[in-house]
Amino acid sequence: MRAQTLTPENLRKQFVSRAIRNIKRGYADDESGRGMFRSEIRLDLQRSRLMTESYKATEGEAMVLRRAKALANILNKMGIFIRDYERIVGYQTAEPNGIFHPIEQNWKSPQRLANSPAGKTLLDDAGRKELDELCKYWKGKSISDRHQAVLPEDLKKYWTYEGTFLWSQLSELGIPNYEKLFNLGLQGLINEIREKMARLDQKIPADYVEQKDFLTASIISLEAVINFAKRYAVLAKESAVRQKNATRKKILEEIAETCAWVPANPPRTFIEAIQFFYFIHLVRYLEYSTLGIGVRIDYLFGPYYEKDLKEGKITKEETLGILQLLWIKLNELGLVYSPTVSSVYSGVASLQAVTIGGTDEKGRDVTNDLTYLTMEAAKSLKIIEPSIALRVHEGTPDEVYSRATDVIKTGIGYPSLFNDEALIPLYERWGVPKNEAKQYAVSGCVYIEIPGKNVVRRSVGYFVLPKCLWWALHQGVNPKTGEQHGAKTPDPATFKSWEDVLEAYAEQVKFFTSKIETLERINNELLTQYAPRPFYSALLDGCIEQGKDCRRWVYNSLLHHFSQVIGGTNVADAITAIKKIVFEDRKVTLPELITIMDKNWAGREDVRLACLNAPKFGNDDDYADEIARIVQTRGEAAMEEVKDRFGHSHRGDGSAVSATYGLAADTPATPDGRFDREPFADSTLAPAPGRDKKGPTAVLKSCSKISTVNTFNHLLNQKFLPKFLEDDLKPAFLSYLKTWKKLKVPHIQFNVVDRETLLKAKAQPERYSDLIVRVAGFSAYFVDLSSGLQDHIIARTEQTLT
């Protein structure tokens, strides 16, 4: 088969990015007039329409069956099309520039958005009218409605974001067991379910009906997916008949053959494996709004590629072309977030990451041609998704570091590097067996998953650690209203040492974690009742065997729900400043410091500067780093004291997203010398911007003092000039990466761009529409970010060399 004919530049033009702009900063507007999406993007109502139609027709049936039938209704009836350059097919919407919104979860925010300046281009008047009609049905029935209706009175005030945490309904993660799927095909999986049903019929256990309904629902959804593919097969065949161009005709015939075969049957070739994966990925999004990918491209697809290569069916060049086409498909996915969530997901489309490198369960390195071709595809296209998570371990070949550096140098912000030596011991503490830990993948940001396991992880929300410190300095009382909003911790006037501050802080962390976890627990119960996932459950280990939806049980490890914590560095620097200024230098008393700080330092710049000039994390200075180590460990321990409904700990996570900018808007001044509303240090390991004065080696040394095992999967952003990654300086950069690995810092990623370029792009956005920056665990188009967030990125310390 001939390689695709479009160049990377032309391929890039085939899609309009679904990336969202941050139109809010917390609750406040942040350039909302710009519109949340590019003006070509349309809210596609067909999923909502077909789901509503099916729900109306299945009233009274078991919810799991209703969900399966709704999915089947969507897959059977949705408009399908194949674009004239495609070799991998499938869309989630009826038109190329569409996005959908999961109306059954929350109808208010898309309705509000479509009627606001930020979303007015999403629908025309007729569309808005139809949306109103659809919303009428969901009033009182959506998960969000039900959530608010059942909340206990005292929890209601925490449902609304006030600056300490933003609980979020979306963001469910997980990775199907693709290896098993590829071995069986969906038809094989259906057979497995039928056998299970036959065994069930012999036994009639107490939960017989529940199991049977679930298994029946799984079959309905799997058959619908097979049928969905067959519809593409028919469409491709018809198009092939009409097609005059011989090359294109051949490709359409190939599509017809591929879609008639997969996902019903095990893939026989590389292209079939890719198409199989894409159908599953697409429907996973359509069944329930989700994020990420996580698939280990080289490890999963390597055998198919190698077989084709050996048999002369494929070349390296053609494989690169297929990967490029897949990259474009992945950029067609997107979600409608609520405007408030845009504050933390600035520039995000679907937060998808693929994983390469690392080891198999026996610890053998998995690098193959696809490892390099995946990086090559990313390098040729230079688009924001999918981000590449590169796992490195002792056996990672030097060539992988070198080629990764060449891709990083382009400035696209990935691959980001994940350090097996730091992370696998963490998973073991979480309770993941070592052989499974070795197969981990990253689905988006720094979201860690064990492929195929029933780990329906949710990012529960965004958790502002400096606000917890602020509550600790105010005994949990809002000074403006006098209301006891946080935990009632002791009067700071009684604190004898910085350790007393730390304990009050930890108490607040625990208090607010229990609030967000309770909100989540109720939401989880509702999702279990009202949004089972019969399709996705069938793709995971254990659900069919147990006859149980994935939400009704959990894989027995502690890899579970988490909050994305932000501002840990600010808390550490603040407590260090208190130790130095209050308890050692005795420049001010703690109550005096709080009073000055609460006036946003007005008139007391001397005190602010004293705080600012106190030792700071990130300079390989043990004074500050030791406190940072303790603060991070103590904060995580406080969080982990709170358990979820399965008895597992609520955890922190390093993803941070753009919340370090967005949610900082609702934290007043803090003792690290930070002003009211000033953004926090980015990611969870980075020093505060401009406070790391000893260069990049000192940053890594400081980070290495924070124990990954005793905290969580952190994220570290560093900014370098391009010249440091090339020519005669490249060896030094490579040795820097290897030292990063030896220091057991769990993660690192790079912005490779100079300050002048960013300043120019800010001033002339129209000329820099393709400029990509790394925000947190994702890359974004710089022009999508609001001016304040752009400044937050520009302010990050640029590591120079001499």
Place this chain on the structure above:
Amino acid sequence: MNDKEKGLIFNIQKFCVHDGPGIRTTVFMKGCPLSCPWCSNPESQNFVPEMMVRDINCRGCGACVQACPRGAITITKTAGRKINREKCDSCLSCVAACLYDSLKQCGKYLTVAKVVNEVLQDKIFYENSGGGVTLSGGEPLSQPAFAKKFLTACKKEGLHTALETSGVGSWTSMESLLPVVDLLLFDIKQLDSDKHRKTTGIKNDLILENLQKAARLGLSELWLRVPLIASFNDSENHIRQIATLGIELGAQKISLLPYHEGGKAKSKQLGKTYSYEQGKAPGENHIRKLKHLIEKEGLAVTVGN
């Protein structure tokens, strides 16, 4: 310990990749017998701690005015802050009083142990990159006792050591250091002694003699470093002579360091006049030509820092 046993250091720069192989920490000693007009580190020249002024950070709070015992600082609404350098005796009281990073002390007397400890913080980076420590200046040969103790301590810790020198110093001093120097970075500015004197203030005889002796001793690897200044030392002929000399002496590499204006702003901060407004780096094409020329002579070349 009195200041005599300490070294006067104006910067300890980590993550240096141009001052020898691998990732290095460069320790800059303060004080230099030369005063090259193109010097990119004018703060390295004087043998005493100095005050550097960053007016851009000044908020006009007046703390420095109050702190100065000699009345050398004034602030007026119209002229802003003025510092009378003639009255100033570098007591640095004003630096201690400034909260805003507007007045900074350049140069501190540090013990060998303190500097070694800081250098050792990045040992893991040296090990993974084949790097180490570079003692630079100013002129390390001007503080030979500290240099000797420091480099010996670094060797004892197993570090790769480099010494960057202008070659201006007694042979005794240099000879005493070479046994603890793995790599000698020797600056060559101009092979013509008269031209050398005209621009730097001294002849180059001592420099070349030290270079010859050091090379003959053969204890350290030798790299030559040439600051490239247009129409002072960048003729093809001159660079070829340096390359020939390098080969004769067994040097492994020549580093060409094109002139840059880095010293200009710092001169101002030090209250000095920058006397090299006419300074220029050779054009890129010319530099490329010089690079090829040296390579043709059979020596490795790097360009830039």
